[in-house]
Amino acid sequence: MHRRGVGAGAIAKKKLAETKYKERGNVLAEDQIAQMSKQLETFKTHLEEFASKHKQEIRKSAQFRVQFQDMCATIGVDPLASGKGFWSEMLGVGDFYYELGVQIIEVCLALKHRNGGLITLEELHQRVLKGRGKFAQDVSQDDLTRAIKKLKSLGNGFSMIPVGGTYLVQSVPAELNMDHTVVLQLAEKKGFVTVSEIRSSLTWETERAKHVLEHLLKEGLAWLDTQAAGEPQYWLPALFSELYSRDVSPEEASQLMP
Amino acid sequence: MDRFIWANGLLEINETLVIQQRGVRLYDGDEKAKFDMGTLLLSTHRLLWRDAKNHEYCIAIPLSQIVFFEEQAAGIGKSAKIVVHLHPASANKEPGPYQSSPNNYIKLSFREHGQIEFYRRLTETMTQRRWERVPASQLIQPTNTSQAGRTRAVGIVGIERKLEEKRKETDKNISEAFEDLSKLMEKAKEMVELSKSIANKIKDKQGDITEDETIRFKSYLLSMGIANPVTRETHGSGTHYHLQLAKQLAQILQTPLEERGGMMALTEVYCLVNRARGMELLSPEDLVNACKLFENLKLPLRLRIFDSGVMVVQLQSHNEQEMITSAVDNVSDKGSLTAEELAKLLGISVLLSKERLLLAEKMGNLCRDDSVEGLRFYPNLF
Structure with missing residues (x-):
């Protein structure tokens, strides 16, 4: 099998072979990743299928249930996959809407750090669908609405706000909302803020900014100047004295006095 | 050249023809082989050569035998060639025209051109590796029969084969375990470990198993499982x-x-x-x-x-008493506070901080100054 390679040709050939081997090694490593991703995908499909088909059986064995959940956690599969069924459809009872509720809250919580707990019903719908496995029953926006209404017994923290034909879903109640504090901080320098200022410096959606400002107005923390050039300005009277009174020294003050 | 086996020129069930080229001569190493004028066929699984005159005369080599291949430009009186380097033949290979050969490579000489297109398609086919996708039913027998040859392999080829074997075994394990529920319950522990090891390996190389933050969050929540939920x-x-x-x-x-x-x-x-x-x-x-x-x-x-x-x-x-005490402490520290300022100090929402201040006021520890500038609280000195 050996060729007696000698001279420059043999060296060149050897070098070529070496680089080829190296390339092959890289290809192998990449292959392996691709294959493992594929195995992960298979795992996911199987788990999703089992979650939707064998729910009752899985629940029966305590040990296996823990193991099943463990796998779901590792791969990122949703173990909740009840079908809607007749009774859910007609009466709204059964696990279907409760499960959906859990999935809805989960999506809201996962995105809270980005949207401050405000999400459009469309985006929520999309994300919930993505999180439910291939084998889970399809859900409509109407299903989402029903599921959110079921959460009412958990207090008023989770609500739907009608906005121009669609809904915003609010998952963070004002009691736990830190947005106001952030906006107040932003206003500190000038004494007022506008919607576009909030949008650009905090990269919030318009809806989120408006929501916070309206709350501040309602609470009497902000005043609205609609005649300002450009767009309405939200003034915060609490900041007036700090910003505008210190510029006057005692000497100036006595000069101003008649 | 000893890697070739006799073939009937028909394609297998899952095999499809990719390209064919007339007028190709085969070289064993650098020497002309006895196959001087024929059609070279590339399928998704094999490389076939068929004699131009006698169509029964057909030989083939599986693409999995190929290590790598390179172009060799045409010269004066020389046709363009593709040099194909091959893995050693397995011990229990089916019979072919050559019993043994000193060479680890063959050359395909394109006397009627077409080498550029052929080379391109060969590259494609080799990267697709379609021959690896064997349907499950056919999988078991061929792997068993070729076992003897496999174990002997060393070097890169050996590593490749080992990896391949391991992958196939994992695939098989997964599909067997998920055949039905009782099987999965039996193998649950093994599968939990397998899922973890796969996920960990991917995490090592890619950072995380998924880009989707919702799914990551789901995994995080699920991982805090309760062993015996009260039902x-x-x-x-x-x-x-x-x-x-x-x-x-x-x-x-x-x-x-x-x-x-x-x-x-x-x-x-x-x-x-x-x-x-x-x-x-x-x-x-x-x-x-x-x-x-x-x-x-x-x-x-x-x-x-x-x-x-x-x-x-x-x-x-x-609880209330602690909340009041902390609110009063903060107000005394600063002289006076609004709800917003307290919220900022404590890192809580404005509503909560306002509630605390009002509570402290009700208990007589603070007093208010309600002006156009908003509601401000002072320590109650009265």
Whole structure:
């Protein structure tokens, strides 16, 4: 099998072979990743299928249930996959809407750090669908609405706000909302803020900014100047004295006095 | 040249023809072989050569035998060639025209051109590796018969084969385990480990198994599983059930509450608890009922309902007296405070801080100055 390679040709050939081997090694490593991703995908499909088909059986064995959940956690599969069924459809009872509720809250919580707990019903719908496995029953926006209404017994923290034909879903109640504090901080320098200022410096959606400002107005923390050039300005009277009174020294003050 | 085996020129079931080229001569190493004028066929699985005159005369080589291949440009009186380097023949290979050969490579000489296109398609086919996708039914037999040849392989080829074998075995394990529920239950422990090892390997190389933050969050919540969730089946349906449930809730919520500054909306609690319970879903009503029992059971948690109707679960250390004391301390420190300023100081929401200040005022510890600039609180010196 050996060729007696000698001279420059043999060296060149050897070098070529070496680089080829190296390339092959890289290809192998990449292959392996691709294959493992594929195995992960298979795992996911199987788990999703089992979650939707064998729910009752899985629940029966305590040990296996823990193991099943463990796998779901590792791969990122949703173990909740009840079908809607007749009774859910007609009466709204059964696990279907409760499960959906859990999935809805989960999506809201996962995105809270980005949207401050405000999400459009469309985006929520999309994300919930993505999180439910291939084998889970399809859900409509109407299903989402029903599921959110079921959460009412958990207090008023989770609500739907009608906005121009669609809904915003609010998952963070004002009691736990830190947005106001952030906006107040932003206003500190000038004494007022506008919607576009909030949008650009905090990269919030318009809806989120408006929501916070309206709350501040309602609470009497902000005043609205609609005649300002450009767009309405939200003034915060609490900041007036700090910003505008210190510029006057005692000497100036006595000069101003008649 | 000894890697070739006799073929009938027909394609297998899953095999498809990619390209063919007339007028190709084969070289064993650098020497002309006895196959001087024929058609070279490339399929998804094999490289075939068929004699131009006698169509029965056909030889083939599986693409998996190819290590790599390179172009060799045409010269004066020389046709363009493709040099194909091959793995050593396996011991139990089917018979072919050559019993042995000193060379580890063959040359395909394109006397009627077409080498550029052929080379391109060959590259494509080699990267697609379609021959690896063997349907499951056919998989078992060929792997067993070729076992003897496989174990002998060394070097890169050996490594490749080992990896390939391992992959196939893993695939087989997964598909067997998920055949039906009883099988999965039997192999559950093994599968849990396998899933973890796959996920970990991918995490090592790519950072995380998924880009989707919702799915990552789901994984995180699920991973805090409860081993023995309190259910109606295990604890009846009456008060006893709710009592046990309350105790379990207190256990699992302690840490998350501490992480979140001592307070969580009940909806968040609902999601967290249900994810930890996995398939043992809890209804919102049961959750509320259990939370109402925190106080009776003297657990360190409380359900709190704000005037706005918002419900939260909070740690008991969040109690009124402490809140008032801290609010008063802060106001005394600064001389005076508004709700917004206190919120910033304590890192809580404006509504909560306002509530605390009002509470302290009610208890007579603070007094207010209500002006156009807003509501400001001072220590009560009266």
